[in-house]
């Protein structure tokens with residue numbers, strides 16, 4: 001008789017947990033996976049997937065304006081928020097169902113309950129008893145974080161609630177300058193909501209290349225989003241008409257909805273990790289080695305709960321690497337270098353590798369190529385939106401260290417660029433690739449003139 005009830009118990013059925021559970025079960029292991037909410041996790045239920053539907057929904061008004069320039073008459077179009085929500089929720093339910101089916105087909109047992117560790121090998125399922133497992137995988141993801149230490153903080157919503165608003169507000173105030181703030185500012189604005197984004201720093205999207213950050217902010221403003229920088233909420237007052245947010249600058253902004261997108265934190269509450277000998281790092285994330293193993297010998301963790309790179313495809317690859325290592329006898333660690341990412345702002349951003357500032361810090365002398373232009377589609381209808389493409393190249397080795405794109409389809413373009421950068425492409429190899437015409441992306445392989453940042457002048 002087996003020593004444990006299961007070979008693997010996975011806590012959390014999001015992207016990382018589901019991939020690990022499926023692969024482990026397909027190897028013949030006895031696998032259970034517990035989920036306290038809905039199978040699919042942040043990405044499918046309250047993140048990437050519904051967000052992308054909202055981005056699509058919000059782009060139509062802008063596109064209708066463009067359509068007029070192309071001879072269409074698109075006046076009189078209206079948007080029904082409730083109808084959209086119903087369609088979105090149907091699709092999310094369908095996708096969540098597919099996840100459950102795939103897990104079951106692989107032979108994994110799906111348990112709908114909150115799980116907590118009683119010790120390193122014992123998992124207690126709320127209302128459903130206690131089970132033992134030889135190995136445990138923590139894949140509980142993260143949760144939105146918002147400050148609670150100022151007056152009126154109880155009025156704030158996060159992205160979780162934004163997916164289920166009973167009504168679209170007329171005005172929204174978004175705090176934060178990261179992925180979620182910028183993406184939701186575009187969504188609300190596109191849906192006709194009077195949108196203000198308030199960020200405490202000098203420019204949005206900290207961590208991205210500075211030219212890209214400035215360009216995205218500029219383009220967001222062109223679309224009608226008010227971007228308020230260097231400012232914080234100090235007090236939120238409920239009024240008869242909605243809310244008034246009193247800012248650190250002394251100004252007050254009236255709004256109907258205040259949404260904070262001020263980061264996410266690893267979700268470890270009530271998991272009993274201390275009882276199992278699992279240590280957290282300073283950020284409150286499960287500390288793991290390159291094989292995603294925690295401080296407990298039989299416990300691993302993947303995805304946002306480890307706070308490495310908090311992206312769905314990364315969690316999937318970490319989950320797959322764990323399964324390969326532990327259930328297929330093939331020690332595998334995921335390489336976190338050159339992971340591309342996209343911000344589904346409007347216009348969107350695609351980025352892989354180093355920003356100019358980080359590259360300068362790490363590599364010294366660089367060759368920079370930068371192009372800012374209107375696409376054919378935009379010039380035809382007389383639009384003002386501009387794309388930006390930037391390449392950061394190591395001056396000595398000529399390796400491309402970073403590629404950054406702002407413009408339509410930037411997320412699609414960057415996926416391809418990421419392959420070349422991951423392979424260590426040089427600028428000469430990159431340029432030997434023939435352009436595809438007429439496209440936005442052709443500009444990537446036709447930039448010959450080096451860009452000299454103003455602050456470096458002739459010294460660059």
Ligand code: NDP
Nearest residue numbers: 176177178179180181201206261262263264310342343344
């Ligand atoms: P981010 O970490 O990207 O951004 C958080 C923002 O909140 C920053 O601008 C930060 O400012 C600001 N902030 C933090 N604390 C405070 C505070 N106390 N007061 C005011 N502002 C504050 O988090 P998000 O919530 O946007 O997203 C979480 C993560 O989810 C992302 O980092 C990303 O990994 C992932 N994600 C990925 C997406 C994608 O791939 N397209 C989409 C959505 C999320 P500062 O910069 O000054 O620290």
